[in-house]
Amino acid sequence: MHFDRSDLSDTQLQSFYKALVYPRLIEEKMLLLLRQGKISKWFSGIGQEAIAVGATLALEADEWILPLHRNLGVFTSREMPLDKLLQQWQGSEDGYSKGRERSFHFGSRPHHICGMISHLGPQLSIADGIALAHQLKKEQKVSLAFTGEGGTSEGEFHEALNVAAVWGLPVIFLIENNGYGLSTPVSEQYHCSSLVDKAIGYGMEGVQVDGNNLLEVYQTIRTARAYAISQQKPVLIEAMTFRMRGHEEASGVKYVPPALLEEWSKKDPIAQYEAFLQQTGILSADSRTAIREELKHHIEQQVANGLTDTPPIADIQTELDDLYAPGSAPVAASGPSxxxxxxxxxxxxxxxxxxxxxxxxxxxxxxxxxxxxxxxxxxxxxxxxxxxxxxxxxxxxxxxxxxxxxxxxxxxxxxxxxxxxxxxxxxxxxxxxxxxxxxxxxxxxxxxxxxxxxxxxxxxxxxxxxxxxxxxxxxxxxxxxxxxxxxxxxxxxxxxxxxxxxxxxxxxxxxxxxxxxxxENYYTIEIGKAALVQPGEDISIITWGSGVHWALEYTQQHPEFSIGILDLRSLVPLDYTAIQDIVSATGKVLILHEDTLTGGFGAEISAWIAEHCFHLLDAPVMRCASLDTPIPFATSLEKNFLAKARLDKYIRQLTSW
Incomplete structure (x- = not known):
């Protein structure tokens, strides 16, 4: 294995060694904690560290990275405290997601890491948007998104690459080709000779690297970064490696031919890089031992600080409050109309x-x-x-x-x-x-x-x-x-x-x-506030969108009925106070919507009224909705489909209750 040190100093090469060994030693500790039942799940990146570490070291600290399960080296190279990572992995409220996310499904703005979701393609498109933000602000920066060889079969991979190429975005797409998607080998994943060949179809540069060679990964990402910034174009990189452990620890590797494991164990990225440093006199046996002992001691301290048996304290209001980011106050309308x-x-x-x-x-x-x-x-x-x-x-x-x-x-x-x-x-x-x-x-x-x-x-x-x-x-x-x-x-x-x-x-x-x-001037209307279109005494219609006009048209054609109409305007958040008020006004409620009946939002409103306003009702809550069929094309069929065709029937049924 050839290592290209180029302009890297001995000090840098030694620091790279620490960065490479650190996640391996953490993983070895995590596997022990897993067996002891102190963490619940682990996705091992043993044997793949050079990709995550090399890529992260090649970027600026404020350039966003979008990693996957096996990229512990991204988090450690961005100097995220291990004790807090431990809290994250245990589901502690002191972790990065307050106990709401598992393993590496979280992000951190201070560290410029965007957390993944289990659907492996979507982070690629997010990287497009981050790169576009850099471009619009005229910043000389890139974004980098990881995917696996299995993820390249997802539609999002192709969409993200196409958008990046068409818009000319400074983004690096990094494929970790580790041989298997859970138990499915690459022979059953794709038939092209190399995944990097896909770059040609999108009109972008592509390069394949030895993913177990730390310096090759580092130098390639550095070069790709410079190219993406200067040319304002994306780059696709395929890093060849192998998954030495199971998809996650419970799945094991029984489906992997032993000869493959033996072959790739000889290409271990840490062993290869150590050999290079020792051959060049940069790393002695004593310094190797000292570095590892120092890191192990640090890990033990961090584990002791981070391990906790205290689960998060569940509080309903806290959970609900964190659902949305706080917004600004409405801007009142002013001036002429x-x-x-x-x-x-x-x-x-x-x-x-x-x-x-x-x-x-x-x-x-x-x-x-x-x-x-x-x-x-x-x-x-x-x-x-x-x-x-x-x-x-x-x-x-x-x-x-x-x-x-x-x-x-x-x-x-x-x-x-x-x-x-x-x-x-x-x-x-x-x-x-x-x-x-x-x-x-x-x-x-x-x-x-x-x-x-x-x-x-x-x-x-x-x-x-x-x-x-x-x-x-x-x-x-x-x-x-x-x-x-x-x-x-x-x-x-x-x-x-x-x-x-x-x-x-x-x-x-x-x-x-x-x-x-x-x-005419700029104004906003508070989201989550319904509007009373007109009061009524006989029945109340709760509706939105086109249903408001169907209800108004009906009341104009049938003055014999006194009908109250509530326009919800916002469905989420929902104005429960306004709903209760109009239920109270008549005691008879018809929910009118254009969507199909079964599973329509009217069912949720009806259930809430039955649960919270039962004492105000003089009749069952009724729903008038469109047919449970697709929407037909012919005018006569479409009119028959729409809820409006049955509005008179429901109103008469409700008023006569």
Whole structure:
């Protein structure tokens, strides 16, 4: 094994040795603690240390790294205190995630490490967003994301590489090819000769390195870093290594041919680097022993400090309080108002938010020169420039991940789904990254996803869904669904001001059919506050979005009924006080929504009313929703599908109770 020391001094080479040996000695201690039952799980990186250590040492301390399970060397090379890492691994409230995350599923802003999730591809897209943040701020920095050979089969890998190449982002994608994904060998993972060959298809540079050679990894990452910064282009690196222990300790390595283990044991990165240092006279037998004894002593001290038998104290309010990052107070409307269509109010709100927040970046398919599928961003490119108004490839998941990366890098972002139906392609990023990251390790996700939604326009099953119930179930998200132009603007500006992830639903059928007075100046409407559209004495309708207009139309056509209408406006957080008030007003409640009946959000509202307002009811809570079928295309079929077709039936049934 050849080691290229280039311009590295003897002192640096010795410090590299300490950095390489330290995680190995920690691991040996962890395996002992695992057998003693003092930690619950361990993903071993023994034999792979050179990749994590070499890559980390090659970057600046304030450049973000997105590691995986087996990258202990990243954490130790960033000088994270071992005693606190021990607390993290035990699930202690004094760890990095307050006992909410396991092993290496956490991050730390002071150390510029972004924690992984179990879905192995999404961190690659986050690295795109962090690199974009560096680029927009004109910083000479890169981001680096790890993935395994198994992770290269995931769609997110391909999306992230494509976005990085198309946008010219200074990001390094580092594949740790260790031979196995759990028990599945690489022969069953891919058929290309080398994973680095995939770089060619994305028009980026790629290089394969010996992942067990510390200096080769270090020098390659240094070179890749310099290239990515100077050329503003991504780099793909495949580091060849081998997993010497099980996927995690419980799985073992019985499926690995013994000859392979024997072959790779001879390539042990520490043994090879030690031999190099000894041959060059940099490391003597005595200094080797002294270094190891010093590190072992330090580890024992840190373990003694970090091991604790005290579990976190569970407190419901603390758990709920950490779900969201704190936001700012609403900005009251002031000045004159003018009549605007729903779509124009959205456009005006978005434009004023861009002026209010210079760090706000817009991303979506066709939103730049074309102005978006519905022309909401028309003229934005000329006003705000291509850096802030960005057309995207058809990579919904990668773009949402990049939005989170932008948030880590200090930006806000708005991602427009061309149609809300297409959000399924980015579902994982929303429900597992955006929604959970603040609760997991205190990192906010300052991202708004605009969701053109709803039927009534003859667009068929894949352009007409109103799928808010998919997201109201996920803690950590906020879900907004306005029904009129003034709310559309004020709630959009509020969502963009909020440091938390917001799913912002806007009904396509309302875009050009609904008008109303809208304050001309910048203002926000507090998310989580419902609006009483009109009081009533006979029955109360609780609704949102298009349902508000169906209810209003019905009351105008049927003056014989006195109907109260509550527009929820926000589904998460939900205004329970307003719900209780309107239940109390009539004692009869109809929940009206365009989404399908089974599992729709109306079921949650109905359950809450039954549990908390039963004493106020004079009749069962009823739900009027759309059919439990996909949305059909033909006009007659679509009208029959929508809840509006059955509204009269439910109102008459409820009033006659």
């Amino acid at each position: 003018s009549e605007k269509r729903f779509i124009n109010a959205l456009s005006e709100g978005l434009k004023q938010a861009m002026e209010q927040h210079p760090e706000l970046i817009l991303m979506g398919q066709d939103i730049a020169a074309y102005g978006g599928a519905f022309k909401i961003t028309e003229g934005f490119l000329e006003k705000f420039g291509a850096g802030r108004v960005r057309n995207t490839p058809l990579c919904e998941s990668a773009i949402i991940g990049a939005a989170l990366g932008l948030s880590i890098g200090g930006f806000k972002s708005m991602v427009e789904m061309q149609f809300g139906d297409f959000v399924t392609c980015g579902f994982n990023q929303i429900v597992n990254n955006l929604a959970k990251i603040h609760y997991r390790w205190g990192q906010h996700a300052d991202v708004v996803i605009r969701m053109p939604a709803g039927g009534g326009v003859g667009a068929g099953p894949f352009h007409s869904q109103t799928n808010e119930a998919w997201f109201t179930h996920v803690p950590g998200l906020k879900v907004v669904y306005p029904s009129n132009p003034a709310d559309a603007k004020g709630l959009l500006t509020a969502a963009l001001a909020d440091p938390n992830p917001v799913l912002y639903f806007e009904h396509k059928a309302l875009y050009r059919s609904i008008s109303g007075p809208v304050p």
